[in-house]
Amino acid sequence: MDKALSKVGRTGDHVKLVVVTKKHSAEEIQSAINEGAEIIGENQIQEASSKIPQINGFKEFHFIGHLQSNKIKKLLQLKPALIHSIDKISTAEKLNEELEKNDSVQEILIQINTSDESSKFGIDPKQCDSFFNEITRFPRLQVRGLMTIGKNTDNESEIRNGFRKLKTIFDSLKHKELSNVSMKYLSMGMSDDFEIAIEEGANIIRVGSAIMGLR
Ligand SMILES: *Cc1c(COP(=O)(O)O)cnc(C)c1O
Numbered sequence: 654m655d656k657a658l659s660k661v662g663r664t665g666d667h668v669k670l671v672v673v674t675k676k677h678s679a680e681e682i683q684s685a686i687n688e689g690a691e692i693i694g695e696n697q698i699q700e701a702s703s704k705i706p707q708i709n710g711f712k713e714f715h716f717i718g719h720l721q722s723n724k725i726k727k728l729l730q731l732k733p734a735l736i737h738s739i740d741k742i743s744t745a746e747k748l749n750e751e752l753e754k755n756d757s758v759q760e761i762l763i764q765i766n767t768s769d770e771s772s773k774f775g776i777d778p779k780q781c782d783s784f785f786n787e788i789t790r791f792p793r794l795q796v797r798g799l800m801t802i803g804k805n806t807d808n809e810s811e812i813r814n815g816f817r818k819l820k821t822i823f824d825s826l827k828h829k830e831l832s833n834v835s836m837k838y839l840s841m842g843m844s845d846d847f848e849i850a851i852e853e854g855a856n857i858i859r860v861g862s863a864i865m866g867l868r
């Protein structure tokens with residue numbers, strides 16, 4: 654991380670490291686925390702619900718997976734510091750409703766599909782403007798930035814182009830003054846591409862196998 658930061662003159666910038674612990678046991682996660690992992694990321698609510706209550710000493714739990722509306726209640730019980738993966742107005746609406754019942758608020762990121770891969774979740778960059786106009790309707794949602802998953806390819810420039818696309822959208826939204834929206838976090842980069850992501854401006858990376866081992 655430090656090498657990538659200094660390569661592009663970002664020395665001194667802080668990048669949050671989300672340690673992605675999916676498919677690893679509560680015991681393995683606890684060992685990672687004891688070794689210094691501070692932020693734990695999981696992508697399935699069922700799995701997270703069975704493990705998170707068993708571990709302790711971490712600073713934040715982040716939810717990074719696709720969010721189905723029928724699992725929202727269960728997710729909120731785990732008190733996620735950040736949900737990385739909102740990509741539908743209908744889900745946002747249900748989340749807002751649930752938060753209102755609890756009289757609480759939630760920091761979220763909006764997931765964008767920057768790789769033109771239809772298999773991936775995330776909103777189409779062309780739909781961004783209309784999505785962001787709608788998301789301001791939900792006062793309980795505090796939009797704090799954007800998330801993307803890098804293209805699944807060995808072609809470095811294609812991966813880099815996707816990250817660059819997200820940074821451009823991030824910068825343009827930063828200049829709009831939308832209520833409940835502040836562009837603070839850019840979540841991109843995983844085990845195989847986090848250096849490229851940091852070079853392109855990421856300030857949150859999500860790393861699983863490079864830290865936790867193979868799943
Ligand atoms: C699994 C996962 C990661 C981490 O992937 P690795 O390649 O193991 O680093 C990051 N982000 C999301 C959304 C994931 O599902």
